[in-house]
Amino acid sequence: MKVGIVGAGVAGLSAAYDLALAGQQVTIYEAAAQAGGLASGFRDPRWEWPLERFYHHIFTTDQEMIKLTQAIGYRDKLFFRAPVTAQWWNGQGHALFGQPVTLRLPRVGTVALPGLITTALSVLNYPGLSLPARMRMGAVGAYLKYGTRNWRSLEQITASTWTRRVMGEAVYQAFVHPLLEGKFGNHAEEVNMAWLWARLKARSFDLGYFVGGFQGFVNALQSAGERLGVQVYLSTPVTSVQPTATGWQIASAQGTHDYDDLIVTGSPQLLSKLVPQLPPEYLGQLKQLRSMGAVVMTLALTRPLTDGLYWVNMPKDQFPFLALVEHTNFIAPEHYGGDRLVYCGDYLDPDHEYFRLSQEELLERFLPALQRVNPQFDRSWVRATWLHREAYAQPIVPVHHSRNIPPLATPLRGLYWASMSQVYPWDRGTNFAVQLGQQVAAEVLQAHMSG
Numbered sequence: 001m002k003v004g005i006v007g008a009g010v011a012g013l014s015a016a017y018d019l020a021l022a023g024q025q026v027t028i029y030e031a032a033a034q035a036g037g038l039a040s041g042f043r044d045p046r047w048e049w050p051l052e053r054f055y056h057h058i059f060t061t062d063q064e065m066i067k068l069t070q071a072i073g074y075r076d077k078l079f080f081r082a083p084v085t086a087q088w089w090n091g092q093g094h095a096l097f098g099q100p101v102t103l104r105l106p107r108v109g110t111v112a113l114p115g116l117i118t119t120a121l122s123v124l125n126y127p128g129l130s131l132p133a134r135m136r137m138g139a140v141g142a143y144l145k146y147g148t149r150n151w152r153s154l155e156q157i158t159a160s161t162w163t164r165r166v167m168g169e170a171v172y173q174a175f176v177h178p179l180l181e182g183k184f185g186n187h188a189e190e191v192n193m194a195w196l197w198a199r200l201k202a203r204s205f206d207l208g209y210f211v212g213g214f215q216g217f218v219n220a221l222q223s224a225g226e227r228l229g230v231q232v233y234l235s236t237p238v239t240s241v242q243p244t245a246t247g248w249q250i251a252s253a254q255g256t257h258d259y260d261d262l263i264v265t266g267s268p269q270l271l272s273k274l275v276p277q278l279p280p281e282y283l284g285q286l287k288q289l290r291s292m293g294a295v296v297m298t299l300a301l302t303r304p305l306t307d308g309l310y311w312v313n314m315p316k317d318q319f320p321f322l323a324l325v326e327h328t329n330f331i332a333p334e335h336y337g338g339d340r341l342v343y344c345g346d347y348l349d350p351d352h353e354y355f356r357l358s359q360e361e362l363l364e365r366f367l368p369a370l371q372r373v374n375p376q377f378d379r380s381w382v383r384a385t386w387l388h389r390e391a392y393a394q395p396i397v398p399v400h401h402s403r404n405i406p407p408l409a410t411p412l413r414g415l416y417w418a419s420m421s422q423v424y425p426w427d428r429g430t431n432f433a434v435q436l437g438q439q440v441a442a443e444v445l446q447a448h449m450s451g
């Protein structure tokens with residue numbers, strides 16, 4: 001059986017690996033010059049490791065990803081640590097996770113407290129809320145993380161309504177609203193509570209990263225597939241696909257090739273464009289799936305920006321970006337020729353002006369904000385900048401979203417679609433791209449076994 005795959009992101013590569021393991025002949029077409037899609041990296045000549053275009057880490061709960069690294073012999077390149085995550089409040093970043101707390105015990109010496117306890121202490125110490133509000137937030141957060149799995153009832157209500165009711169207005173304004181607004185902009189009030197539950201449920205305090213970055217992992221996954229016979233065409237966008245008597249034909253700069261099955265990864269718009277002959281109701285369903293884009297500027301600085309903070313959630317009403325991520329407070333600057341790497345990132349509607357402004361124009365907007373983060377900051381600290389933008393970066397999940405999600409098998413025989421829009425209730429991420437790729441591979445194999 002021959003399978004063609006559009007897209008060498010983590011989903012496409014994972015599907016290819018599983019199909020090849022099952023003895024199928026697989027070809028992947030990738031538009032970009034390297035594999036990895038949203039998780040791919042870039043490298044300055046002075047860096048030892050590439051860096052993700054969009055900040056990335058995984059969680060200890062990302063089991064599919066961890067198992068896959070084991071399967072391809074890459075587990076020893078994955079490591080976990082607990083960098084500091086903070087919330088900006090009243091002119092500074094207040095640590096929420098990862099701030100080490102130690103106890104000095106007689107005869108035992110200094111002992112580091114576990115992540116759960118240090119997080120509870122950090123939340124209880126957060127100055128932007130009254131003590132009762134902090135305790136309520138801690139108790140409800142613990143219930144969501146450890147006490148319920150009933151996301152189907154939570155998807156019937158918006159996160160905004162649920163958290164206001166259960167956690168109180170103050171907690172909503174201080175923590176939940178910034179998170180929702182940061183990820184979903186004007187759509188913040190539409191997002192369902194299952195999304196927030198899933199974020200809390202599936203995230204650990206320790207964060208994972210790869211020796212050689214995510215690009216290192218992606219390249220290893222690509223090579224593992226190639227060793228099993230997978231053919232990967234890079235810099236080869238698929239220009240059209242056509243149904244044939246026995247399957248699908250893919251057209252690209254490599255010419256036209258026939259396959260029994262076709263898996264398209266990537267956005268609903270890509271699928272609609274490549275396969276306009278899909279039934280109108282199905283195309284209508286794809287159109288209903290909305291998403292946010294991402295705009296992320298990376299700065300290489302000659303000095304650290306923050307006092308050891310990795311991730312700072314910034315209030316959108318005070319800063320021109322949502323996330324300030326000082327990568328080199330997670331991964332040592334030695335891997336980047338001593339550069340201090342800072343991301344300024346935001347999720348925005350694809351028609352937002354940040355998608356049109358030049359890199360210089362955006363930098364001018366961002367520089368004053370960096371000075372507010374660190375009053376010592378001077379633009380002479382900026383050695384280089386890079387700007388990455390992607391229109392399809394974060395699906396929007398309104399109430400009853402499970403009803404909107406199309407299955408992986410499309411109504412057309414032999415055509416499958418595996419995208420971030422089908423990852424639910426979990427928030428999309430590389431772990432779920434692995435799972436999705438494995439799932440679509442299993443469905444393709446199953447369809448052939450049954451007939």
Ligand SMILES: Cc1cc2nc3c(=O)[nH]c(=O)nc-3n(C[C@H](O)[C@H](O)[C@H](O)COP(=O)(O)OP(=O)(O)OC[C@H]3O[C@@H](n4cnc5c(N)ncnc54)[C@H](O)[C@@H]3O)c2cc1C
Binds near residue numbers: 035
């Ligand atoms: C700002 C940001 C931060 C993130 N942070 C994290 C994180 O910390 N941890 C985490 O696990 N995940 C994170 N993610 C999410 C993660 O990157 C994605 O969930 C995952 O990479 C999606 O993989 P995919 O294969 O489904 O899609 P994609 O990566 O989008 O892959 C689709 C591929 O199809 C290719 N393609 C498109 N059109 C064509 C065509 N015509 N022909 C051929 N190829 C084509 C694209 O070039 C791309 O390579 C983040 C994403 C963003 C945007």
